[in-house]
Amino acid sequence: MAFIRKSTKPKISEGFEQVEAISGDGRFSVAQVLDVAKQKGVQTSPLDVKALLGVLGISLISIPMEDDISGMLSLSDNGKDWVVKVNALHHPNRQRFTIAHEIAHFCRHRFLQAKFEDLNFFRNGESNQMEVEANRFASELLMPEPMFRDKVRLLSGSIEEVASFFKVSTLAVRVRAKNLGMKGHGLD
Amino acid sequence: MDWTSYIYFPVLKTKDAELRAISAIDASYRTLMLPIYEITKSRITKNDSLGDILKRLNQIKAIQGDLPYILDVTTDLKQKNAQIESLLSPVNGYECWNHWLDLNCNHQIVPMIHVNFELDEDLSEAKAFVAAVTHKYKKMALRLPADLEREEYEEIVGAITSQLDDTRLYVLLDEGCIRDRVKVSGLAPITNLYQQAFDIISALPDASDWLERVICISGSFPYLVSAEGKDDVGEFAIYEHSLYVSLKHNRPGLQFGDYASINVKQIEMRGGTFVPRVDFCSSAKFYYYRKRRDAGSYVWCAGKVLADPNYISNNSWGDGEIISAAAGIPSGINPSFWISVRACNYMIRRVKELRI
Numbered sequence: 001m002a003f004i005r006k007s008t009k010p011k012i013s014e015g016f017e018q019v020e021a022i023s024g025d026g027r028f029s030v031a032q033v034l035d036v037a038k039q040k041g042v043q044t045s046p047l048d049v050k051a052l053l054g055v056l057g058i059s060l061i062s063i064p065m066e067d068d069i070s071g072m073l074s075l076s077d078n079g080k081d082w083v084v085k086v087n088a089l090h091h092p093n094r095q096r097f098t099i100a101h102e103i104a105h106f107c108r109h110r111f112l113q114a115k116f117e118d119l120n121f122f123r124n125g126e127s128n129q130m131e132v133e134a135n136r137f138a139s140e141l142l143m144p145e146p147m148f149r150d151k152v153r154l155l156s157g158s159i160e161e162v163a164s165f166f167k168v169s170t171l172a173v174r175v176r177a178k179n180l181g182m183k184g185h186g187l188d
Numbered sequence: 189m190d191w192t193s194y195i196y197f198p199v200l201k202t203k204d205a206e207l208r209a210i211s212a213i214d215a216s217y218r219t220l221m222l223p224i225y226e227i228t229k230s231r232i233t234k235n236d237s238l239g240d241i242l243k244r245l246n247q248i249k250a251i252q253g254d255l256p257y258i259l260d261v262t263t264d265l266k267q268k269n270a271q272i273e274s275l276l277s278p279v280n281g282y283e284c285w286n287h288w289l290d291l292n293c294n295h296q297i298v299p300m301i302h303v304n305f306e307l308d309e310d311l312s313e314a315k316a317f318v319a320a321v322t323h324k325y326k327k328m329a330l331r332l333p334a335d336l337e338r339e340e341y342e343e344i345v346g347a348i349t350s351q352l353d354d355t356r357l358y359v360l361l362d363e364g365c366i367r368d369r370v371k372v373s374g375l376a377p378i379t380n381l382y383q384q385a386f387d388i389i390s391a392l393p394d395a396s397d398w399l400e401r402v403i404c405i406s407g408s409f410p411y412l413v414s415a416e417g418k419d420d421v422g423e424f425a426i427y428e429h430s431l432y433v434s435l436k437h438n439r440p441g442l443q444f445g446d447y448a449s450i451n452v453k454q455i456e457m458r459g460g461t462f463v464p465r466v467d468f469c470s471s472a473k474f475y476y477y478r479k480r481r482d483a484g485s486y487v488w489c490a491g492k493v494l495a496d497p498n499y500i501s502n503n504s505w506g507d508g509e510i511i512s513a514a515a516g517i518p519s520g521i522n523p524s525f526w527i528s529v530r531a532c533n534y535m536i537r538r539v540k541e542l543r544i
Contacts (some may be wrong), residue, residue, distance in 0.1 A: 001262055002276060002302035003331055038372055041335070045368050154415050165412050 016043060028107040030140040046167045047142055049099040053084060060099070062088040068119055071098040073105045075114040082106055093169050097138055104137035105130070136179065142168055143176045152182065189256065191327065194222040195542045197403045197445030199362070200534055201228045201262060202244035205524040206450060209531035211251045212505035217539045224258040224329070224360065224405075224445065228267035239269045245292055258329045258358065259293065260300035261285075264453075278308040281316030287320070298327045298358065301348055311347040318351035327356050327400055333362040334378075334385040334404075341388050349398045356400040360445070361385050365452040367408040370427045378406070379434040384441050386435075401440070406431055407447030413465065413476055421492070423475045429541070430472070444542060449474070449534035450479070450527060462523045466493050466510060467530040471498070471541045486521055490514040502540075506532035 033052070037044050042051040053060050056072075063085060065071075071086040084102040086095045098118065105116040118131075133166050143166050154163040163170045177183075197506040200206040200223050210223060225248050229239030236243075241261075261272050274284045281461065282302055289299055299321065303314055318328070330348055331470065332341070349357065366378050382404050389395070389402055408427035410416055416424035428446040435442060449469070464485035465478040477492040479485040492515035493499050506529040509519055 002263060002300050002304075003333065004263070004304040004306050005333075029509075041369070043368055044372075151415065154419075156419060159503075165415065 005188065013126060026111065030137055030144070032143075033103070033107060033141065034144065044144075045147060046165060047100070049096050049103065053099065056082075056103065056106065058082045058084055058103070061085045062095070064089045070094070070118045071102055072115065072117040073102040073110075074116070075110075082110070091169070093163070093167050093172075096167055097142065097169070097172055099103070100138035100141045101134050103141065104134035108133055108137060135175075138178065139176045141173065142166055142172070145180060148180065149182070191400065192440070193220060194401075195443060196221045196535070196539050197224060197258075197360070197405065197443060198404060198448040198538075199224045199226060199407075199445060200448055201226045201264075201267065201450075202230075202241075202248065203228060204231075205318060205527040206358070206448065206531065207247050207251060208525070208528040209243075209448065209506075209535065210387055212528070212532045213535055214504065217536050218255060219538050220543060221535070222256065222258060223252075224260055224300075224331075227259070227261045227272065228264070228274065229269040238271065240270070241271050242292065243345055256296045256298060256327075258300065258360075259289075260329070260331065271403040276302060276304070278302070278304050278313035281313050281320055286317060287318055295324050295326075297325075298329050299325060301328055301330050303330070303332070303344060307475060311344065315347050315351050318348055321356045322351060322353045325355050327358060328352075329358040329360060331360040331362055331405075332385075334363045336385065338388050341385065342392065345389060345392055349392075349394075352398055355398075357398050358400050358403060359389050360403045360405055361389075362405040364407060365409075365447075366406045366427055366431070367410055369409070370430075374391045375427065375430050375434060379431060382431065382435055382442075383438070384410075387439040390441055391530055401443045403443050403445050404431065404435060405447075407450070407452040409447065409449050409474075411449045411451055412455065413467070413474075414463070417476070420478050421476065422478075423473050423498075426469065426472055426474060432542070444538075448531045450531055452461070464521070464526075465523075466490050466513070466526060468493050468496070468499050468510070469530075469534050471537060473498075475499070484516075486513045486518040486526070487516050490518065502533055502536045504533055504536050506530070506536075532542075 034044055037047070037052050037055060040055045042048050042055055050060060059081060061083060065087040069090065070090065071081060071084060073084050075082055084099060086098050088096070101118060102116065105177055109116070151162050151165055155165070159170045159173050163173045165174070198221065200210060202225055229241060230236065230243040232239045236471050261275050262268060263276065275288055277284055285302065301314060301318060302487050303311065308314055322328070330345070333346065345359065361382055363378065363381065369378060386402050386404070392397070406428050410424065414422070416422055432444050463478050463480050465476050466486065466489035467474055467476045469475065475496060475498055477489040479488050490510045493510055494514050509529045512519055
């Protein structure tokens, strides 16, 4: 389709302000972010994480990085704009999770730090509370509970098909299922 | 050539499934269709590492013969190549697009006017393109989202029409896949978008002088069919049809098109991930039968389709393939082939519906 829109920056800040307005303390929940995504026409099933970044006013840079770095969220030198960098060499599904993880840091922790550099996710025994929360947030954002349960049921628990629908890794599906206390279907 | 006879405007990417589907449709239907071909790269081979788009254009020419068509190029990152990038470049009034059309197409085609606000903010390049080619073409096309503001339609369409001689313009309003949005918010918000956009465009200054038709385009074929019903059988609504029912009172000024029952985002199937499936449709619904891979899956699915009381044959190539498969001799056993069968029957069904 040979139509390329004007820069969406004005709409971005509008969306961002909208989330801020409903959040109270400036921290956003998964539900609030998904609501705004829907209102702004961002696909949520599966979630278009890049479009969501746009709505939140966050720029995305996809560049090759060392393999053990997934991505990072940082505040620009101008002190206003946030930027997500994602490792372009990783699988697209892994990049989606990375972006969701950085969105989580933005939504929950941006008042605490100006830079978040993320190594491999789902490491056993992750003890950093912020990272645990960001992983859980990202997981809920990409695989909202009602839809996740529906898909597991409809797809007869096929981890590959559930992962394919949500465009995440099978590991992410297993972790999500575990966190929801779901067993059977080979999920546990 | 009677341009007012066209009642169905399918958007077709130039992949094997789409091209096989439209080439199999009988001429009696084809003369009522003005397809929008969205050129994608051809298959990468040892001898063609670029995926030369001329191969695709030659296939289109062979299919269309003397029938006109709208020609666009894809902006889908996965389907683009370096040739397409250059055709989309606004430099010097889209000179690559202009020259490529001159070299490779006759003047029976309807070329798309590209709009790129990132690289051509004041639309001076788009205007230069239109000014340079308007004398060659009876019709041109402009493809826009349906959710723009009034001022944006005025700005874009005003800029383009200011450069037209006698060329008349098809304005395609394309919202892409509407499935999730309809499920979340219902049909009314989408219907309103198209209605407002149609009303705005129809009321632009001197529209009767330059506006050929406004075309409502959308798609709703799901990414994952099995999520719409059971694993082996199911049905789901064709939201393009619902949209048509809601907006058809605007005809003939507003006409209708879609993505020919092919998922708008064109997810590539990796080997081993698909489950053989045969689909068919009524005016308002799709039905499917699906069987996990083992010998005879398509035979089983096709047999179920023929026995389904909702199945009505169009006596088409697609129906012939379903009958052959049910008899135990399927001509194709890959998803692309059965997408063609579905799309062929779907497009015929749409023409039948739209000509009422």
